[in-house]
Each structure stands twice: as structure tokens, then as C-alpha cells.
Amino acid sequence: MSSVMLEVRNLVVAFGAFHAIDDLDLTLHEHEVRFVIGPNGAGKTTLIDSITNLVRPTSGSIRFAGEELIGKSEHAIVRTGIGRTFQKPSVFDELTVLENVDIAASFRLRFRSLLKRRRGISDEVAESLDSVNLTAQRDEPAGSLSHGQKQWLEVAMVLVQRPRLLLLDEPVAGMTEKERLHTGELITQIAQQGTTVLVIEHDMDFVRRFAHKVTVMHEGKILTEGTVADVQQDETVREVYLGRPRDARGAAEALA
Amino acid sequence: MSTMAKLLPTGTPRPSAFLVRFVIMAATLLLVAPWLLSDFRLSLLAKFLCFAIIAVGIGLAYGQGGMLVLGQGLFFGIGGYAMGMHLKIVDAGEGQLPDILTYSGKYDSLPALWKPFSSAWFAIPMAILLPMAIAALLGAAIFRQRIRGPYFAILSQALAAAFVVVLVGNNALTGGTNGLTNFQSFFGLSVTSPSDQRTLYFIVVVVLLIVFLLTRELVLGRYGRVLIATRDDEDRVRFLGYDPARVKLFAYVMAAGMAGLAGALFVPVVGIISPALLGIVPSIEMVIWVALGGRTVLAWAAAGAVIVNWAKTSVSEQFPSGWLYLQGLLFVVVILYLPKGIAGAVEHIRAYIGRLPPTGGLRILMSSGDRPPKQAAKPNPTEEAA
Numbered sequence A: 001m002s003s004v005m006l007e008v009r010n011l012v013v014a015f016g017a018f019h020a021i022d023d024l025d026l027t028l029h030e031h032e033v034r035f036v037i038g039p040n041g042a043g044k045t046t047l048i049d050s051i052t053n054l055v056r057p058t059s060g061s062i063r064f065a066g067e068e069l070i071g072k073s074e075h076a077i078v079r080t081g082i083g084r085t086f087q088k089p090s091v092f093d094e095l096t097v098l099e100n101v102d103i104a105a106s107f108r109l110r111f112r113s114l115l116k117r118r119r120g121i122s123d124e125v126a127e128s129l130d131s132v133n134l135t136a137q138r139d140e141p142a143g144s145l146s147h148g149q150k151q152w153l154e155v156a157m158v159l160v161q162r163p164r165l166l167l168l169d170e171p172v173a174g175m176t177e178k179e180r181l182h183t184g185e186l187i188t189q190i191a192q193q194g195t196t197v198l199v200i201e202h203d204m205d206f207v208r209r210f211a212h213k214v215t216v217m218h219e220g221k222i223l224t225e226g227t228v229a230d231v232q233q234d235e236t237v238r239e240v241y242l243g244r245p246r247d248a249r250g251a252a253e254a255l256a
Numbered sequence B: 001m002s003t004m005a006k007l008l009p010t011g012t013p014r015p016s017a018f019l020v021r022f023v024i025m026a027a028t029l030l031l032v033a034p035w036l037l038s039d040f041r042l043s044l045l046a047k048f049l050c051f052a053i054i055a056v057g058i059g060l061a062y063g064q065g066g067m068l069v070l071g072q073g074l075f076f077g078i079g080g081y082a083m084g085m086h087l088k089i090v091d092a093g094e095g096q097l098p099d100i101l102t103y104s105g106k107y108d109s110l111p112a113l114w115k116p117f118s119s120a121w122f123a124i125p126m127a128i129l130l131p132m133a134i135a136a137l138l139g140a141a142i143f144r145q146r147i148r149g150p151y152f153a154i155l156s157q158a159l160a161a162a163f164v165v166v167l168v169g170n171n172a173l174t175g176g177t178n179g180l181t182n183f184q185s186f187f188g189l190s191v192t193s194p195s196d197q198r199t200l201y202f203i204v205v206v207v208l209l210i211v212f213l214l215t216r217e218l219v220l221g222r223y224g225r226v227l228i229a230t231r232d233d234e235d236r237v238r239f240l241g242y243d244p245a246r247v248k249l250f251a252y253v254m255a256a257g258m259a260g261l262a263g264a265l266f267v268p269v270v271g272i273i274s275p276a277l278l279g280i281v282p283s284i285e286m287v288i289w290v291a292l293g294g295r296t297v298l299a300w301a302a303a304g305a306v307i308v309n310w311a312k313t314s315v316s317e318q319f320p321s322g323w324l325y326l327q328g329l330l331f332v333v334v335i336l337y338l339p340k341g342i343a344g345a346v347e348h349i350r351a352y353i354g355r356l357p358p359t360g361g362l363r364i365l366m367s368s369g370d371r372p373p374k375q376a377a378k379p380n381p382t383e384e385a386a
């Protein structure tokens, strides 16, 4: 058994009286790819937000490689080796695609080196642009990319930082079938290279194709955990999805 | 075919568009202007170029960094008073009290605040370092608290206002509302002699060009990219592992240093530093220069300072109170129609001229040196429509 990478214990995130995360435990091991699914509002994004300190948890503990994250600032958390993407892709529109990836790659540079101009393109940057098929667009402003390309650019930006733990929030939302396939392969490949990955996903088709272990969240709690097959069989999962009309389609797919 | 390529023998490596523009600008300031302008006009230009140094700093902090620095008068003033005190002490002569300190009858020797400024080795670095230190303390507190936008603007402005209150309140020590004036000499130059004023002009030009080049390197460096990223989405930058407070702080501190340096040069050039030059209104005007010139383009930010002040002087000579209204009008027009200032307008004109069929003269004048006008590559102008 590989060592524990991320250990979330008794996590509570309250927005007023409402608990978006309600006493949640989650353990991720090194090299693991974990998919987190759950209906809208289950608290999936809030989970990633608390790991990266975008929201401040009310109580509980989040340990990364043995180190407590709660109380650390966002940039310090990134520097411990955690990367994330956002549900709504956010890249820097005024910078070129290349510059976006380059500043992401430069985050560990000392300040003095940061003051200098970029000379050429480093191998990691070129590689990471290539892995998301954006090499041809590298000198275009990021603002001119399509929605799907922006999502990929974001992936390239986080990959180039070589995080030990990668948190992806609905990475294939709005992507075409071909793009989804490519992203799925990319995720698998990243994991093989030794990164622990947590993927939030809505699309059951995608989950079925690329997930091994799945965690189902509901109302801020973990409903169940297991293989895709386990989860599909689970009665409570059926109820959760069927109990919510707007997710009926997702449920039908999940149960197919 | 670009203008530059035509001027140079074939085979000469083509200099970058920037280098061409920079050399033209430097030659204009160092050769053409001194030859063309009267002593009086040239020393006016020197004053405007001091302002341009402030504008370069604002271009960095505001244009690139998105910080609405509405209190640069504070830093300009500190630089000015640091230099002013030093010149006053030197003018008074060994063991004598500067005239300003004798009026109150309170002092019979140099007060503690003035004493260290006897040395140029203290006064000149302090004109730059003191503003930087204050900006560092202030910025560290403000940016770490994630205070930004209008709150930052108001806070920075409040400090300029407070500085004025302190200066006026300590009349005996600072010269009050009159400030420091009647300077005689500046490191062996006579401040009142026209030929020495010309020398001062050259000093200001050289300092401005150096400050501009260094700031440009900063903007083009990786740091400059991170600064733009921070301006556009501070929260996103955190998740790349950068601390936006530090990113912004550096630009803010550099801008403060530039304003201080400008103040130190302004004193010998203009012969006065007083609270009226650095309060709320002058501080706002400094940002207006940059907004009018074009806040995102460093050279245009600097040019904005010269253009606006030149216009101010010309208009005020004809209609003493006209400028206030014209400035207001200009500002509104820029906000509404030209968010990128004159730089944006020039960009539009360039793009427009680039689209015209080639007719020679004007186009060659407008082309930037290395970038052939778009049409030139196409043999048939009507293709554009296709």
C-alpha cells in the first residue's frame, strides 16, 4: 500500500447555518486517481476550495503529506505541491498562451530571476503546451481561445508546475467528445507519472470510462466509495440521483 | 518595405522597431529640443520631463499593476523636500542657517530633521529610498489586507493629504505653505543661469531615459507578465503559487522611488517645492497624465505627462482659467471614448492607415519601422475585402 497523500478529517464548511461540507472524511493515496461525483450542490467544489483555502473550513483537518493545510495561504498551499483548476476556466486573457504557461512554470523562481526576460521556451513549457495540443496557438492571446481550449490551457498551466496532488474541477464540462477522450487519456498519463489526481466530474460516461475508484458525495457528506461498478449497484446512490429530477438523466446514465 | 529598411544599406541587420523609436525620441530630446526651444521653453520641458519620470512609475503601478495610485504627490514631495533641504543647507554656507529656518526665530542651529541632509550622500539616496521605504511599509499593510480598488486609491490619497497637513502645520521647520524656494546652486551649477539650466535639462533627459529603459525591462520580464496577471485576476494568481501582495508591492515601491527621484530633480529645475505641488489635486493630475497618454503603454504614459502639461501651459497663457475645464473635458472624453488614452487613438489611426491602399508619404511616416503596413504584403488591395 502506498503512503497517504491527502487526509481530510471531520471537515465542516458552514455558510451561515448551512453546512456545504458536513463532517467529511476522505483519504487519497499516492499515485491514486480518484473521481468525485455527486449531484449539483453536493459540495464537491467546496471540498476543493477548502483544500486550497479558497474557502476557510469551519472545523476539521486537511493534511497533505503529513502537513496541515488549514491556516496556510493559497500560494503557500500551491508551493507545497498542490495544483488546481477551476470549474469556470480562468486564464489570463491579455497574456499569450505561452506566457500563461510560462508564468505558471516560473512560480518557484527566485525574485531576482523573475525580473529577467524569458529567453526562449523551456522544455517543460513546450512539453506541457504540446500535451494539450496548444503549441500552434502559443503566441495568441489566451483571450482568443475557445472555452475548451481555455480549459486545456488551465490544465497545461497546472501540469507544468508538477504538483504532487492535482485537483480538477469538472475538467471536461463543455468539451466535445474528442476533447473529452483526450483529457481522459491525459489524466491517466499524469497519474502514471506519479501525480495523485482528484477529479470532480458530472459526466457519468466519462467517469465510467476513466475512473477506477469513485467517491459519491451528497449534501456535504460521503455517500459511498468504491469501484465504478460498486457505485452503480449502490441503492443509496440510485435514490440520491433519482430523488432529484434535474439529475434524472445523469442517474439513468449512471445506472445504465 | 519599411522606412528603416530603405534608409539602411541592404544586408544591414534591421534594428527592432523599439530601438528605432527610442533613438528618434532620445535624439529629439537631446538634440532637436535644445536647438529648437528658447531657454525658457527648454526649462519648462525639463519640468515636464520630471513629471514624465513620475508618469513612468504610475504606468508601472497603475497601467501594468492596476493599482490606482492617487497619492504619488507624497513620494514626489518627499524627494523634493529631501533635495530642497540639502540645497538650502549648501546655499546657506558652512555654519549658517538656511533663511527658511531663521524666520521663526526658533532655531539657532540646524534642527535634527535637517542635519543629516547636509550631506549629499544622505540627501540624494534618501530622496529615492525614503519614498520607497514608506511605500513598502504602507503597501505591505494594505496589500496583505487585500485592500484594493477604490479603497486603495482613497488610502493612498489620504496619505498625500496628511503629508500636506504635516508640512503646513510645521511651518517653522518646513517653510509651511511657501515651501522651500530661492535656491542658488545645484552641485556647482547656478540654478538661475540659463546655460546651467540647459545642463540640468540634459541631466533630467538622461535620468528619464534610463528610468524608462529599466522600467521597460521590468515590464517585459517575467515579473511584468505576473504583474499583468495580478492586475487582471489577483485571486487566480494565488493559485499559481504567487503572493499577489508581494507582486504588487514591488511595483508600488518602484513607482514611489521614481516619484521621489522626480521630486529631487524638480527642485533644481523649477526652484521650488511646496505643499501646493503635492497635495490631492496634483496627485490626481499625475494619474490623469497617464490615463490621457495611455496607461498600458509606458512610453505613452510618459508622453502624457509632457503633452498634458504642455497643453496646460499653452492654454493657461491664453485663458488663465480655461485649463481646468479643458482638463476635465479631456478626462471625460478619454474615460468614455479612449480607455487606452492617446496610445489607443494612435493604434486606431495606424490600423486605419494600414488598411488604406498604398499612397506613399503619410503611410511611410506612420509606419513603425520594422512592421510593414499590412497591405504591403498583398499585391492587390481589393483582396482585403475577400
Ligand SMILES: Nc1ncnc2c1ncn2[C@@H]1O[C@H](COP(=O)(O)OP(=O)(O)O)[C@@H](O)[C@H]1O
Pocket: A015, A020, A038, A039, A040, A041, A042, A043, A044, A045, A046, A047
Ligand atoms: N460562498 C458560498 N456561500 C454560500 N453558499 C455557498 C457558497 N459556496 C457554495 N455554497 C453552497 O454550498 C453548496 C455546495 O456547493 P458546491 O460545492 O459548489 O457544489 P458542487 O460543486 O458539488 O455542485 C451549494 O448548495 C452552494 O449553493
Ligand SMILES: [Mg+2]
Pocket: A044, A045, A046, A087
Ligand atoms: Mg461544482
